[in-house]
Amino acid sequence: xxxxxxxxxxxxxxxxxxxxxxxxxxxxxxxxxxxxxxxxxxxxxxxxxxxxxxxxxxxxxxxxxxxxxxxxxxxxxxxxxxxxxxxxxxxxxxxxxxxxxxxxxxxxxxxxxxxxxxxxxxxxxxxxxxxxxxxxxxxxxxxxxxxxxxxxxxxxxxxxxxxxxxxxxxxxxxxxxxxxxxxxxxxxxxxxxxxxxxxxxxxxxxxxxxxxxxxxxxxxxxxxxxxxxxxxxxxxxxxxxxxxxxxxxxxxxxxxxxxxxxxxxxxxxxxxxxxxxxxxxxxxxxxxxxxxxxxxxxxxxxxxxxxxxxxxxxxxxxxxxxxxxxxxxxxxxxxxxxxxxxxxxxxxxxxxxxxxxxxxxxxxxxxxxxxxxxxxxxxxxxxxxxxxxxxxxxxxxxxxxxxxxxxxxxxxxxxxxxxxxxxxxxxxxxxxxxxxxxxxxxxxxxxxxxxxxxxxxxxxxxxxxxxxxxxxxxxxxxxxxxxxxxxxxxxxxxxxxxxxxxxxxxxxxxxxxxxxxxxxxxxxxxxxxxxxxxxxxxxxxxxxxxxxxxxxxxxxxxxxxxxxxxxxxxxxxxxxxxxxxxxxxxxxxxxxxxxxxxxxxxxxxxxxxxxxxxxxxxxxxxxxxxxxxxxxxxxxxxxx
Numbered sequence: 001x002x003x004x005x006x007x008x009x010x011x012x013x014x015x016x017x018x019x020x021x022x023x024x025x026x027x028x029x030x031x032x033x034x035x036x037x038x039x040x041x042x043x044x045x046x047x048x049x050x051x052x053x054x055x056x057x058x059x060x061x062x063x064x065x066x067x068x069x070x071x072x073x074x075x076x077x078x079x080x081x082x083x084x085x086x087x088x089x090x091x092x093x094x095x096x097x098x099x100x101x102x103x104x105x106x107x108x109x110x111x112x113x114x115x116x117x118x119x120x121x122x123x124x125x126x127x128x129x130x131x132x133x134x135x136x137x138x139x140x141x142x143x144x145x146x147x148x149x150x151x152x153x154x155x156x157x158x159x160x161x162x163x164x165x166x167x168x169x170x171x172x173x174x175x176x177x178x179x180x181x182x183x184x185x186x187x188x189x190x191x192x193x194x195x196x197x198x199x200x201x202x203x204x205x206x207x208x209x210x211x212x213x214x215x216x217x218x219x220x221x222x223x224x225x226x227x228x229x230x231x232x233x234x235x236x237x238x239x240x241x242x243x244x245x246x247x248x249x250x251x252x253x254x255x256x257x258x259x260x261x262x263x264x265x266x267x268x269x270x271x272x273x274x275x276x277x278x279x280x281x282x283x284x285x286x287x288x289x290x291x292x293x294x295x296x297x298x299x300x301x302x303x304x305x306x307x308x309x310x311x312x313x314x315x316x317x318x319x320x321x322x323x324x325x326x327x328x329x330x331x332x333x334x335x336x337x338x339x340x341x342x343x344x345x346x347x348x349x350x351x352x353x354x355x356x357x358x359x360x361x362x363x364x365x366x367x368x369x370x371x372x373x374x375x376x377x378x379x380x381x382x383x384x385x386x387x388x389x390x391x392x393x394x395x396x397x398x399x400x401x402x403x404x405x406x407x408x409x410x411x412x413x414x415x416x417x418x419x420x421x422x423x424x425x426x427x428x429x430x431x432x433x434x435x436x437x438x439x440x441x442x443x444x445x446x447x448x449x450x451x452x453x454x455x456x457x458x459x460x461x462x463x464x465x466x467x468x469x470x471x472x473x474x475x476x477x478x479x480x481x482x483x484x485x486x487x488x489x490x491x492x493x494x495x496x497x498x499x500x501x502x503x504x505x506x507x508x509x510x511x512x513x514x515x516x517x518x519x520x521x522x523x524x525x526x527x528x529x530x531x532x533x534x535x536x537x538x539x540x541x542x543x544x545x546x547x548x549x550x551x552x553x554x555x556x557x558x559x560x561x562x563x564x565x566x567x568x569x570x571x572x573x574x575x576x577x578x579x580x581x582x583x584x585x586x587x588x589x590x591x592x593x594x595x596x597x598x599x600x601x602x603x604x605x606x607x608x609x610x611x612x613x614x615x616x617x618x619x620x621x622x623x624x625x626x627x628x629x630x631x632x633x634x635x636x637x638x639x640x
Contacts, residue, residue, distance in 0.1 A: 029085045031095065035059055038083050043142045045106075047130040051139065052076065052110035052218065055147060056087050056100040064151035066178075066381035067143055068093065069101040070158045071136060071165040073211070075109045076102035079220045089157045089181070090369040091349065093377060099150055101143060105165060106135055110218045117211050117271055118164065118189055118288040121171065123296075132168045140174040153381045155179040159344040160314060161186060164290065167321055170303060171296040179380035181373070183306035184344055187317030188289035190281050190559065197575070198281065198552035198559055199513055200613075202238055202603040203454075203464045205247065212271025213253065226462075234460040235453055238600040243621070244614045248272075276614040281559035291317075294324030302333040302380045302389075304373075308341030309399050310355040310468040315578045322410070333387045336410050337372055338581065339364055339397040342465045346373075356466035357537055358544060359530040361402050398494070399546070400520065400583035411497035411579070414640050419502075419633040420486075420590075428484040428592055433631055441506065441627035444480045444596075448621045451597035451604060452480055464601060472519050472543035475593060482628055485521060485591035493584040497637025499547060499577035503594070504632045506571060507553075509624035510564040510609035514573050515598045516634070517548040519591035520584050543591065546582045550602055551575040554609065564609035570629060579637075592634055596626050 037057050042050040054076045058065055068088055078084070087102075088094040107115030122131045140154050154176045156169040163185030170180040186192045194201050194208075206226050213224035227250040231237040241247060251269035267273040278284045286292075297303065303325055307318035318338075325334045339346055340353060340360035346368050353364040372395060379389045392406035407413075423429045424440060433439050455467045456474045475481045501516040526539040533539070554562035556573045565571055584590050597604065606613065606620040 032056065032083050032085060032087055036083070036087070036100075040079070043103075043139055045130055045135055045138050047128045049106060049113040049130065050111065051103055051106060051113075051135060053101060053103040053139065055143075056083070057147065057149065058097045058099070060097065061149055063097075064149050065097055065099045066151050066153040066155060066377075067099045067101055067140075067147065068155050068157065068377065068381075069103065069140070069143070069169075070156065070162050071103045071105050071132075071139070071169070072158065072162045073105050073108040073115070074161065076104050077109070077220070079110060089373055089377070090347065092370060092374045096374075096378070098377075098381075099147060103139060105132065106130075107215070110220055112218060114214075114216050115211075117274070118186065118290070120287040121168075121290065121293055123293075132165065133171050136165070136169045137172065137174045140169075140176055144176045151382075152176055153178045153385075155181070155377050155381050157181040157183065157377075158185070159183045159347060163314070164317070167290055170298075170301045171290075171293055173298055173301045175300065177301050178385060179302045179304070179377055181304045181306060181376065182318065182321055183346070184308065184311055184314040185305070185317045185321055186314055187291045187320045188285070190285045190289070191316040192314050194275065196550050196602065198279075198555040198562075199550045199602040199605075200244070200275065202244075202600045203234070203461060205238075205250075206460075206462055208251065208272050208275075209269055212251070212269035212273075214268070214270055229460055232460055233458050234600055235458075237460070239449075239451075242618055243616050244276075244603055245616070248276075276612075279612045279614055280562055281555075286560075291320045291324050294321065295328035297325050297329055297332065299329060299331040299333075302376075302385075304335045304337060304376045304391075306337045306346060306373075308343065308345060308355075309338055309397065309580065309582075310341065311343045312465045312468050313343045313463060319579050333389070335376075335391060336394045336396070337368065338395075338579075339368060339404075340399050340402070341365070342468060343463075354530065354532065356469045357471065357530065357533050358469035359532075360397075360399065364397070367404075396496075396581045398581050398583050400494070400585055401492075405581070411637055412639060415497050415637045416640055418636050418638045420592075420636060421630065422482075422484045422592065422594070422628060422632040422634070423630050426483050426485060428486045428590060428634075432633070439629055439631045441629050442482055443625055443627045444482060445623065445625050446480055446512070446596040446607060447623045448604060448607060449623070450480075451599035452478060452595050454598045454601035467601070468545060468548075470545055471537055472517060472545050472591075472593060473541065475517075475595070476519075476543060476591070480595060480597070482594040483591060484594075485519075485589050487589070488523070489584055489586055489588055489590070492586055493590065494639040495546075495580050495582050495584075495636050496639040498579050499637065500635040501549075501575040501577065502633045502635060503573040503575065504570055504629040505573050506568055506627040506629075507565050507607070507624050508567055508626075509607040509622060510567055511605055511607050512553045512565065512596050512624065512626055513550055513598075513602065513605045514553055514575060515548065515550045515593075515595045516575050516577065517593040517595075518546045518577065518580070518634075519593060520544040520546050520582065521589040521591050523587045547577045547580045549575055549577040550598060552605065594628055
């Protein structure tokens with residue numbers, strides 16, 4: 001290894017905030033200012049690129065402390081004079097004393113280099129060749145050799161994109177890295193965030209410049225700007241815009257000397273350009289995925305993967321990260337925590353825990369921080385560090401019973417697969433059709449001018465979250481949404497694990513999307529337990545969306561090699577829905593909804609096959625009639 005050095009060090013010793021805009025907040029909470037020293041360093045990587053790093057060290061020098069590090073594309077600010085008011089994964093770890101480090105990743109904010117979304121991992125690096133894995137290794141190496149009073153142990157954590165970098169830290173890990181907690185971690189951009197099974201998350205449109213605006217010099221101010229929609233109705237906004245290529249104008253940052261013809265196809269945003277030019281799961285997306293490299297996580301690193309059952313952004317990533325380490329690391333300490341949260345809410349200091357309109361209870365996040373997260377890091381960074389941590393393998397929240405459960409594996413060992421069939425008369429039945437004559441198509445018209453909304457709210461969002469627990473009655477009452485449900489349950493029915501929708505479908509067109517939703521239909525006498533429920537809703541007959549997923553039909557056999565449907569031909573379409581842990585309680589009903597549009601959560605499928613939907617023309621979009629056959633089934637993972 002090369003020797004690393006600091007380009008510059010700025011140490012700040014003060015007891016009050018120097019930034020007037022933060023003075024009021026600092027007076028409320030001065031714990032960090034009172035108890036920590038802030039240091040800013042630029043650490044040189046093996047290829048010469050300098051990464052800006054902020055170090056918060058306890059003022060008490062009477063003992064040694066482990067290092068807790070987060071690498072982020074979202075800025076390690078405040079820069080210069082000023083300190084964060086909260087550091088560490090939670091307040092307990094902050095007050096117990098740890099050396100806490102934040103680093104701007106390569107190409108972001110005050111770090112040098114050029115940014116690449118989910119930069120590809122290089123397994124066998126040549127001398128001076130760098131990636132995010134080597135940047136993490138080099139940073140840890142510098143920290144343990146140069147930061148005073150460190151005990152030689154390092155832990156990493158992060159939520160969302162920083163969660164991805166926590167996963168990265170565990171690959172080919174530095175010997176000093178003892179614990180990593182990837183939380184809501186991105187696993188693959190073709191299945192997380194901007195895509196779901198190949199369908200583009202149109203509702204993430206405004207977030208693209210945040211990750212795709214080019215810069216190549218350090219800066220402490222934002223260099224990107226978000227698109228202005230000039231509308232409060234996102235459904236109508238995107239419907240009026242038409243084909244995806246009409247959005248190109250929002251990603252043109254240099255409009256000088258452009259002819260009208262040239263400007264239509266010009267794209268300056270490198271993320272949008274990557275999405276447009278790579279509509280399939282080709283080598284570009286495959287190289288950026290991290291799940292396939294979980295065999296590179298050594299047993300010397302303990303991992304705790306954290307996620308939320310109702311995380312609209314990153315559900316695939318944490319589940320697949322956990323499963324990938326389990327599959328490849330038989331000797332690894334690897335645990336899973338999943339609670340009733342949307343994106344990152346387990347880090348909240350609030351008492352009340354709800355997602356959208358659905359209330360799950362109080363102090364759920366606080367209990368996680370105290371009883372699980374703090375114990376994990378303390379055991380591996382300050383304690384014995386053996387596998388006897390006292391924590392369960394899987395600590396998961398039953399979102400139906402609203403209670404925590406512990407298991408020694410995930411899914412639990414006593415899970416069996418059951419197929420439930422989408423039968424006539426809107427029945428969801430355990431009994432398959434006996435004779436071919438019983439297999440019939442159930443048809444609906446997918447009107448391209450009137451797509452099914454994903455939410456009944458009239459609003460615009462940066463990234464959608466609330467819809468994950470939305471009442472689905474509005475969708476169930478549309479003719480282009482097929483509904484299948486059980487009778488009222490006479491016993492509790494618990495799902496624990498993934499769900500596979502095995503659809504048999506046909507379409508009059510050559511392309512279609514397929515969306516499947518699993519719904520918990522509450523009884524008519526359900527009690528009101530949420531004083532923040534939207535005014536137009538009642539818990540009576542509430543249709544809680546437990547899980548949902550889309551598959552772009554062209555990818556039914558391969559995400560890399562798409563293919564059209566043959567018009568009017570019965571075709572198998574299998575859709576994997578991510579894991580759930582949910583009890584449908586006695587007196588409730590299980591409902592399945594099947595539809596073909598989900599707007600503008602995902603973009604509109606032309607329903608006529610084109611090679612690249614991002615370049616489709618208005619004329620390609622056609623209303624079609626779709627059919628779902630009654631030998632279609634839903635494979636549940638049922639806890640016995």
